[in-house]
Amino acid sequence: MDFITVVIAIATLFVLIAAGFGARKYGLVKDNHVHLISHILVSVSLPALTIASMQVPETAQTMGIVDRMLVVAVGYYLAAFAIGLLLCRFLPATSEEKGVFQFMLVFPNSMFMGIPVALAVLGPSSLFYVILFNVPFYFLVFTLGVWLLARGRPGKIDLKVLLSPGLVAAIAGLVLFLFQLNLPSPVQSGLELIGSATTPLAMIVVGAMLATLPLHRLAGDWRIYLTTALRLIVFPVAAFLILSPFVSDHLLLGVAVLMIAMPVAANSVLLSEEYGVDATLASQGVFISTVLCLATIPLLEVLLF
Template identity: 45%
Template sequence: MDFFVVVNSIIVLFILMAVGYASYKAKIINRSAAGGLSSFLVNISLPCLIIISMQIPLNEEIFANTMEMFLIAGIYYALSFAFALIVPKFFVKSDLERGVYRFMLVFSNLGFMGIPVTIAMFGEEAAFYTSLFMLPFGLLVFSAGILMLRPDMGKYFDKKLILNPGIIASLAGLLFFFTGYSIPEPFFNVIDTLGSMTTPLAMVVVGALLAAMPIKEMFSDTKIYIMSAFRLLVIPFALFLLLRPFVDDPLMLGIPVILAAMPVAANAVLLAEEYNVDSNAASKGVFISTLMCLATIPIIGILLL
């Protein structure tokens, strides 16, 4: 593994968070502005990113590996959901707060960190399979993910759960993927530009929300460290043990395990803010897990040697 790639990705994330932190302290961004940016990201930028991530060429030669990667992604999410349903019960009391921890255990930072790290470990070929692994992400994060954050939505029909921009973008993206449809220019360029805003703006929002907390509070929450340990070490190790007897190809085994070891997705903060749950816990989860992954990703990398 080129450890510099991992460090570089993490440094970029922290600098973006620092920009948001400084902007809040300098009163360039206030709490209301951070909420507005979150809403823009959830409803416009992130759906654009989902559509662009599904603009992947599909042909008969790679169809078998594509289906295998989809199956492995399904196993990963099933495993993550199992941990998410059980683990937070032991250390989180509030139902709404528990939903945030469940979300953080399931959804990791696949896009910004996942692609450069898997390429560094497995070569350029890894980018395609990493993109395939990411395909179910958008559909799940805007359906099961929202239900995790707001379980009360499951008690009655809410069109916001079914007809939100993320679900629509995921379904459109999957349709484009399986039909081989390529979005024409200039529409592709517009969607790509809006989607590329997601990571930098999301980390700025995380930094701004962290700035509203006392510094001590950012590091003193034991629950965040427990969640991060499961997110960064336990889940990827469990996935490795589950897949190893059945998957012979080092690429098809290594990519999912490394992606399972990524830190908490910044989407946790954006959706927690959008659906009025504990965005402070989500912000701390992104910050602490991203910091801890400097040590944990090399451990998982050694496991795959």
């Protein structure tokens, strides 16, 4: 895909982000509206898209995709976790700040941003790969992610968060796929129609969340830019160099690198607030990495592929 095409695809998504930002800034969308839209997105639209996208025929090729993508995703999270722990040993920060930085390094925004970006850049055939890459995300963000932010705080981790609609939908989709249980045509069409709302809703929510951040604190400091450089450039380039000799599936490689190249997960802000750590630091990471990915994603896609 040529550079201009990728830029246009990513810029289109930023138009949606700008719409959410403007609507929140001018009071057209209130705090409770953002919460409601986010709840619909996470509880209805995204699960519907997940199940619908996994209704594909089981073949030797698709089974191989499942195995390889899950191995790649788990390998990425283990490597990012180890790098985050090592780096933060030398990073000048409080223990709470180190937990936030580690979270930002490990978890990309591979759902809210990942799905729309993959659809725009790689097309609808990438959706099955994206969902598979995100299966470990659901398991880890509410376990490993919460531990990074709230370790040493007994009684804070609620095991019920593991039963999120996204995780349940991912498991249901995998079961339907593995047992080749085909949904009735009206159900499949209905899920696809509901799931089609994911891209605009996700981008509007991202924009509305960014609009609530204090402008005087958005610039951050050098630690934020170091984290962002690792998140947006170093990690995806390293993933490409490591995976390309072993992965012959061009789409699998492209999706894996693209997901790793996503900005900081928006969950970092929500969970930082939930567990009483530095939500402003997380907000800076989300804002700066989201803005800069407008330049880094097209460059990576063109230079590496």
